[in-house]
Amino acid sequence: MGAGVDAMVSKVSSGTLVASIRKERRDADAFVLDVSFEAPPGITILFGPSGAGKSTLLDCLAGLVRPTTGKIVIGENVLFNSMIHIDVPPQIRRMAYVFQSLALFPHLTIEQNVAYGLRDIGQQDRRARVEEILEAFRIARLRNQRPSQISGGEKQRTALARSLVTRPQLLLLDEPLTGLDAELKASIVEDLRAWNAAKRIPILYVTHSREEVDALGERVIAIDNGRVVSHGAPMDVLDAPRRKRLAQAAGFENLLSATVLDLREPDGVMRIRLGESACEIEAPLAHASAGDLVQIAIRAGDILLASQRPRGLSARNVLEGKILSLEQRGTMCIARVDCGVTFVAHVTPSAVRALELASDKQVWLVLKTHSCHLVD
Amino acid sequence: MNSLSLSFELAGCVAAILLIIGMPVAYWLAFSNWRGKFLLESVVALPLVLPPTVLGFYALLAMGPRGPLGKLWIALSGHGLAFTFTGLVLASAVYSFPFAVQPLMVSFEAVDRKLLDASALLGAGKWRTFQRIILPLSLPGVVTALVLSFAHTLGEFGVVLMVGGNLAGVTRTVSIDIYDHVQSLEYGEANHLALLLLAIAFAVLCLVYAVNRRVWAPAWTRWSAK
CATH class of the missing domain: 3.40.50.300 (P-loop containing nucleotide triphosphate hydrolases)
Structure with a gap:
């Protein structure tokens, strides 16, 4: 040196x-x-x-x-x-x-x-x-x-x-x-x-x-x-x-385990079942095969809430559920919704008023297929 | 020369010497990663627990005309070490060593390591980091080391008696003078000197504690100097 x-x-x-x-x-x-x-x-x-x-x-x-x-x-x-x-x-x-x-x-x-x-x-x-x-x-x-x-x-x-x-x-x-x-x-x-x-x-x-x-x-x-x-x-x-840890750090509020049901390769999607529930949703195709356990990360801000069953949507995943709790934090409301598994969704206070959201109210969650991210 | 000014001269010499020797030793103790560090630490602290007569006894043997130090000194200067002022300074320095090293080491260790890393990353070598960061931030420790080794030397008795004997103007320090006065039943004179030493000891401790509580420190060091 x-x-x-x-x-x-x-x-x-x-x-x-x-x-x-x-x-x-x-x-x-x-x-x-x-x-x-x-x-x-x-x-x-x-x-x-x-x-x-x-x-x-x-x-x-x-x-x-x-x-x-x-x-x-x-x-x-x-x-x-x-x-x-x-x-x-x-x-x-x-x-x-x-x-x-x-x-x-x-x-x-x-x-x-x-x-x-x-x-x-x-x-x-x-x-x-x-x-x-x-x-x-x-x-x-x-x-x-x-x-x-x-x-x-x-x-x-x-x-x-x-x-x-x-x-x-x-x-x-x-x-x-x-x-x-x-x-x-x-x-x-x-x-x-x-x-x-x-x-x-x-x-x-x-x-x-x-x-x-x-x-x-x-x-x-x-x-x-x-x-x-x-x-x-x-x-x-x-x-x-x-x-998973990165997903949490990057602000994915929903981390759910799921089972792959079947792969639909021509459509580039696969059907998965969330946890032990009856909820089935579509997620982007990944290297997995039927029966595999996977982790799904979904941002609370990517989930839409509807007060009636929505129709004519391009989004493939519509889940029926019940509001467990609503909590206002700043200019944002955090809704916890039970669909068999619990989701966290973010809505604005004005949406809460317009949809008359409250605990125990029946709602529908709308998830775009590509908002469901697979996590290692 | 009276015993008081002799004591002051001795204490001054010892404090100055110990500051110079104490710094590298304290630096090494504070920053070395060697696992056997405790050995040197124990040696440095030895005079704290050793009876002064034991230390004085071995110092006397070493400095005597047949001891290694004595022989070396005779070869260099032509006369012996024992019962001289130089011999006294040497033995006292050994005796007061921990009082100089400990405060220095503690204050060196208290400097935030991140500051030393920052200094190195800004291109400063070890010596520059010591001069510009460690030393200024350890000033209370330096003052403490100086004052404590001065005061401790001023008050010593056993080592001085063993190595220096009781030669007026050469090795008769205040504490020995007091002893002499008491032996000759001159309680008035003894009290005079004893009170003086008491006052000095108290003043010195006040100085040490005030410096470490940063009573006179500039404002910026007092609030959140981290």
């Missing part, structure tokens, strides 16, 4: 992150992180339930934790390769990492915090770069404050500025915007995007919040139990969840 590595990482280039990492925990509670993925410049979201291994993955990328085996490459810079014993220390990996706790230095001012990573450059250059990023993240007026004197959003802006001022080749964000309201979050993300428009580095953004994925997503990598379970555009990854 030493000179060779220095030469390698000092090359200023931004490129795609290519990583394959396997990390076994020594305390061996059978958890193994084993992922391979690519992240091109721009925001890539790492999505998954807590405990899925997202933070461990970031720690490995940053060099804080040494993977058991694997390879980490950004553009042409090899940062880790267990085969040829390359392990660039975190100090010279040129990666920025914003922790969930932000880890601002409490005894330094905002300006000193931001300037911390800049030292091998001249005074003037240094001042200019600090100035530029303080402006870009709208924290210039706070320069002489300490972290304990500023608000949560301002702290997050400071942490981002401190990381990015060093011109890293990769930015790792571990749920950095948790606890901020949506508007504030959006404005910070906008500033981040604006900054990255010119620099074009890969940004890995860890979250378990479905809302953040919708707000940010260009690409999503879904992780569960230490594995990449799917990747692609947010719609593709989250609307067709392949794992």
Whole structure:
């Protein structure tokens, strides 16, 4: 290492992150992180339930934790390769990492915090770069404050500025915007995007919040139990969840077990029976055969409610049932409906009034075939 | 030189030396992952439980003309170590070592590890992280270490008696002076010095506790300095 590595990482280039990492925990509670993925410049979201291994993955990328085996490459810079014993220390990996706790230095001012990573450059250059990023993240007026004197959003802006001022080749964000309201979050993300428009580095953004994925997503990598379970555009990854825990995290309120009755391949559908009930519905065709047990995920917002038996519908699944309970939450009503199995459906308060919905009222549920997602 | 200023000079020397030696030892104890760390911890804490006469006895043997330290010192400087001020400083430093190391170690350990990770990721090596993050955030520990090792050295008796003897102006410290006065039934003088030591001890402890409760600390460290 030493000179060779220095030469390698000092090359200023931004490129795609290519990583394959396997990390076994020594305390061996059978958890193994084993992922391979690519992240091109721009925001890539790492999505998954807590405990899925997202933070461990970031720690490995940053060099804080040494993977058991694997390879980490950004553009042409090899940062880790267990085969040829390359392990660039975190100090010279040129990666920025914003922790969930932000880890601002409490005894330094905002300006000193931001300037911390800049030292091998001249005074003037240094001042200019600090100035530029303080402006870009709208924290210039706070320069002489300490972290304990500023608000949560301002702290997050400071942490981002401190990381990015060093011109890293990769930015790792571990749920950095948790606890901020949506508007504030959006404005910070906008500033981040604006900054990255010119620099074009890969940004890995860890979250378990479905809302953040919708707000940010260009690409999503879904992780569960230490594995990449799917990747692609947010719609593709989250609307067709392949794992139960992921389905729950992605906001599928209805998770039902079902038995496959028969496959109708020409129509691209199959008939399934829900649980032990008499309810039979149509779902998209999947790799299954008659008699198989499967899991079905349905969003509460994808279920229609009718007060009379609907006719002339394209939707194939109409189930008769009785309202168990109605609960208003904000501007939304959560209806629990018993059709032999219990469904959760979301309706608006005005629909509740128009249909005169109430407990014990008989209703019909309408489900589109393609709203019924099969889960592994 | 009277016994009081001799004691102060001794305590000052010991506190300064211990701060310099104590920092790397405390750093290592705080951050090393070596499993045998407890061994060094025990050695450092030994003077806390050992009778000063035991420590003084072995120090005297080591510093005597036939002891390893004594021989080395004679070869280097031409005269012995035992019953000299230098010998006293050495033995006292060993005796007060835990009082310097423990507060430093505790305050180093209390620094949020995430701050150290953040510093490393921003390109700072271990030394820079120590200077710019660990040390400033451990200032109460540094003050405590200085003050406690100073005060502890000021009040010691057994080790000084064993290693230094009772040579006026060379090794006769306040605590030995008090003993002398009592032996000669000069209770007035003994009381005089004893009261002074009592007052100093109280003032020193007030300083330590106030620093650790951050009574004079700048506002930003008091509220939610996490």
